Amino acid sequence: MFDIIVLGAGASGTVAAITAKRNNPSLRVAIIESMPVLGKKILATGNGRCNLSNINALSHEYHNKDFAANVLSRYDVKKTVDFFNSAGLYTVTDDEGRIYPMSNSAASVVDALRFECERLGITVITDEKISNIKNNGDFFILGGRHRAKKVILACGGKASPSQGSDGSGFELLKQLGHKISSPIPALVQLTSDNKIVRSFKGLRVKGKIKIFAESEEIGKAEGEILFTEYGLSGIASMDAQRILCSYLSEKKCSVVIDLVPEFTKEGIRQRIDNIISLNPNLKSENLLIGFLPKKIGKGLIKCAYVKDNTPINEISEENLQKICDLCKSFRVYISGSKGFENAQVTRGGADINEFNKDTLESLKVKGLYATGELLDVDGGCGGFNLQWAWSSGMAAGKNAANN
Numbered sequence: 222m223f224d225i226i227v228l229g230a231g232a233s234g235t236v237a238a239i240t241a242k243r244n245n246p247s248l249r250v251a252i253i254e255s256m257p258v259l260g261k262k263i264l265a266t267g268n269g270r271c272n273l274s275n276i277n278a279l280s281h282e283y284h285n286k287d288f289a290a291n292v293l294s295r296y297d298v299k300k301t302v303d304f305f306n307s308a309g310l311y312t313v314t315d316d317e318g319r320i321y322p323m324s325n326s327a328a329s330v331v332d333a334l335r336f337e338c339e340r341l342g343i344t345v346i347t348d349e350k351i352s353n354i355k356n357n358g359d360f361f362i363l364g365g366r367h368r369a370k371k372v373i374l375a376c377g378g379k380a381s382p383s384q385g386s387d388g389s390g391f392e393l394l395k396q397l398g399h400k401i402s403s404p405i406p407a408l409v410q411l412t413s414d415n416k417i418v419r420s421f422k423g424l425r426v427k428g429k430i431k432i433f434a435e436s437e438e439i440g441k442a443e444g445e446i447l448f449t450e451y452g453l454s455g456i457a458s459m460d461a462q463r464i465l466c467s468y469l470s471e472k473k474c475s476v477v478i479d480l481v482p483e484f485t486k487e488g489i490r491q492r493i494d495n496i497i498s499l500n501p502n503l504k505s506e507n508l509l510i511g512f513l514p515k516k517i518g519k520g521l522i523k524c525a526y527v528k529d530n531t532p533i534n535e536i537s538e539e540n541l542q543k544i545c546d547l548c549k550s551f552r553v554y555i556s557g558s559k560g561f562e563n564a565q566v567t568r569g570g571a572d573i574n575e576f577n578k579d580t581l582e583s584l585k586v587k588g589l590y591a592t593g594e595l596l597d598v599d600g601g602c603g604g605f606n607l608q609w610a611w612s613s614g615m616a617a618g619k620n621a622a623n624n
């Protein structure tokens with residue numbers, strides 16, 4: 222019999238187990254993990270660099286912010302950095318507030334967590350997927366054989382199932398009588414049937430995006446946009462998808478991209494007029510090379526129904542206006558997303574109304590806690606989701622150890 226079993230050796234689970242054991246070293250704490258190794262998904266984060274937090278990770282950045290607020294403020298970014306420092310891992314912060322391990326390697330984060338589990342004497346059982354859980358009032362039985370007085374479910378959501386989080390945590394919660402709000406993929410690439418967009422594949426811009434469900438503007442995103450053979454990728458597109466995720470199946474959605482955020486429409490026009498007076502016979506396909514990759518400029522010229530080889534001084538006033546409009550407001554209709562297979566995070570999950578927002582203990586089953594993506598809390602790109610995983614892991618671990 223263990224005092225605490227943590228199910229899932231991902232971001233929130235390892236931190237929960239370490240926090241529980243640090244708070245009360247006499248407890249027998251175990252982690253059970255379905256994958257062969259601890260922290261597999263962490264290795265893939267931040268393109269292998271692990272963007273582990275963000276100095277702006279405050280509750281208003283999150284879905285279900287009121288639920289997340291207490292945990293995020295009690296176990297904030299500073300506490301997280303202190304936690305990692307105390308496990309021998311140091312961090313650096315980039316100009317945009319993103320926090321990375323000083324080694325620039327996600328493997329260091331996993332190593333630090335693993336070594337800390339070993340140092341504290343936490344039992345780590347790998348290669349064992351748990352499919353059933355029972356509670357008899359005094360203790361829990363997991364997979365028919367592991368017994369524990371308390372259980373912290375840290376199984377993640379459904380995003381990126383090849384790294385272990387296949388949604389089985391939701392099934393375990395249902396077995397214990399919890400409600401699950403329908404999980405949907407979030408922070409994932411957007412698909413579009415727009416042939417011009419697809420023809421830009423491989424090209425990147427730093428742009429600003431306005432996000433629309435039907436005609437209603439529902440949010441904004443900005444940063445890198447990568448055009449692909451299926452639609453849009455890059456951080457700004459993934460953030461836009463997260464804002465759109467609950468509308469995608471029901472409404473006609475689109476994004477309007479400002480491809481040249483550095484200049485106003487008038488600023489672009491003024492510069493275009495300069496080019497026309499300097500080099501009036503230049504072919505129209507080259508009109509925008511000073512602002513955008515040539516292929517994108519060419520695509521916009523095509524959208525304005527101007528032929529590639531028209532000399533730029535023959536483009537009509539109306540079409541010049543149209544070209545400037547397209548630079549600032551290029552609308553792309555969205556057909557969907559690349560799904561859970563490619564998603565970074567899950568929207569939906571354990572109904573937050575059934576958990577105590579200070580301790581993360583279930584209000585239905587005493588001694589049961591949930592953390593991380595299993596709960597219906599998610600944030601944008603930039604370290605926000607791992608911060609929620611660490612914060613919720615610390616909260617559940619501490620409360621499970623002390624109560």
Ligand SMILES: Cc1cc2nc3c(=O)[nH]c(=O)nc-3n(C[C@H](O)[C@H](O)[C@H](O)COP(=O)(O)OP(=O)(O)OC[C@H]3O[C@@H](n4cnc5c(N)ncnc54)[C@H](O)[C@@H]3O)c2cc1C
Binds near residue numbers: 262377595
């Ligand atoms: C490619 C990618 C890149 C990302 N990059 C970033 C980033 O740079 N910054 C950031 O903040 N966020 C990033 N994220 C999101 C972040 O990784 C997750 O939000 C975070 O890992 C969630 O932590 P968690 O503990 O809830 O779940 P997870 O880390 O998914 O851990 C859950 C664990 O539980 C195990 N498990 C599940 N079910 C069972 C079961 N039934 N029995 C036993 N074990 C089970 C799984 O194998 C897994 O190890 C990224 C996600 C992906 C997919």
